[in-house]
Amino acid sequence: MGKHRCGYKFVLSLLLLLSCGSLTGCTPTFSKQLRQRASPPISFQELLEKGEAQEGELVVLGGYILKALNEPEGSLLTMLHAPLDSGDKPKSQDLSEGRFLVRTKRFLDPEIYSKGRKLSVVGKVSGVQPQPLGNRLYRYPIIEAEELHLWPKEKRYMRRYRDHWHPWYPSRIAPIRGGFNNFPLLRFTKF
Numbered sequence: 001m002g003k004h005r006c007g008y009k010f011v012l013s014l015l016l017l018l019s020c021g022s023l024t025g026c027t028p029t030f031s032k033q034l035r036q037r038a039s040p041p042i043s044f045q046e047l048l049e050k051g052e053a054q055e056g057e058l059v060v061l062g063g064y065i066l067k068a069l070n071e072p073e074g075s076l077l078t079m080l081h082a083p084l085d086s087g088d089k090p091k092s093q094d095l096s097e098g099r100f101l102v103r104t105k106r107f108l109d110p111e112i113y114s115k116g117r118k119l120s121v122v123g124k125v126s127g128v129q130p131q132p133l134g135n136r137l138y139r140y141p142i143i144e145a146e147e148l149h150l151w152p153k154e155k156r157y158m159r160r161y162r163d164h165w166h167p168w169y170p171s172r173i174a175p176i177r178g179g180f181n182n183f184p185l186l187r188f189t190k191f
Contacts, residue, residue: 029087029088029089029120029149030060030088030120030122030147030149031147034058034122034146034147035060035122037058038058038059038060038122041059041060042054042057042059042125044061044081044083044097044098044100045097047059047100047125047141048097048098048139048141051125051127051128051139051141052127052128054125054141055125055126055127056124056125056126057124057125058122058123058124058146059122059123059124059125059143060084060088060120060121060122061079061081061084061100061120061121061123061143062081062082062083062084062088062089062090062118062119062120062121063079063080063081063082063090063093063096063100063118063119064079064080064082064090064093064116064117064118064119065077065078065079065080065113065114065115065116065117065118065119066078066079066080066099066115067115068108068109068110068113068114069110070107070108070110073105074103074104074105074106074107075103075104075106075107075108075113076101076102076103077101077102077103077104077108077113077119078099078101078140079099079100079101079102079119079121080093080096080099081096081097081098081099081100082095082096082118083095083097084120088120088149089118089120089151090118090119090120090151099133099138099140100140100141100142100143101129101140101141101142101143102119102121102123102143102145102148103126103142103143103144103145104144104145104148112150113150117150117151117153118150118151119148119149119150119151120148120149120151121143121145121147121148121149122145122146122147123143123144123145123146123147124143124144124146125141125142125143125144126142126143126144127141127142128140128141128142129142
């Protein structure tokens with residue numbers, strides 16, 4: 001009987017641990033109250049075209065930081081828009097529809113909020129500000145931030161390349177030319 005009770009406790013503790021671990025993975029990026037106030041969602045294209053008409057609306061946007069500028073009354077971030085996934089994390093910057101500005105009353109350290117970092121924001125639209133971008137005047141929608149979420153830097157892993165030409169490697173692969181369209185063929189040789 002003691003043997004079965006011990007196994008029962010182990011299974012229960014394992015289930016408890018797994019359920020707690022799964023709950024922490026489902027935490028929302030922004031508070032529920034802000035998320036509810038920000039619906040229905042406004043598309044970024046609509047924000048670019050009718051920014052003045054959307055003034056005062058609460059939006060959820062995200063993208064990549066292009067520049068962080070600290071001013072006496074707070075910080076100003078220039079962002080490259082990226083669509084958000086279901087967890088409010090910015091997707092690829094190749095899917096960008098434009099740029100926008102994020103204004104906050106907090107001091108944001110430019111070393112932490114550096115170029116290329118992913119950022120999601122909930123804030124109110126406070127108009128459009130024309131600024132030069134290259135040789136043209138670009139209309140930047142301005143978002144007064146209520147909540148910011150800076151995403152952690154993603155680690156890049158390199159694949160380890162196995163050197164087949166190493167002298168202690170048991171068999172050697174010798175590339176030879178020839179065949180269809182002159183693609184290299186592989187021939188195994190043993191030494």
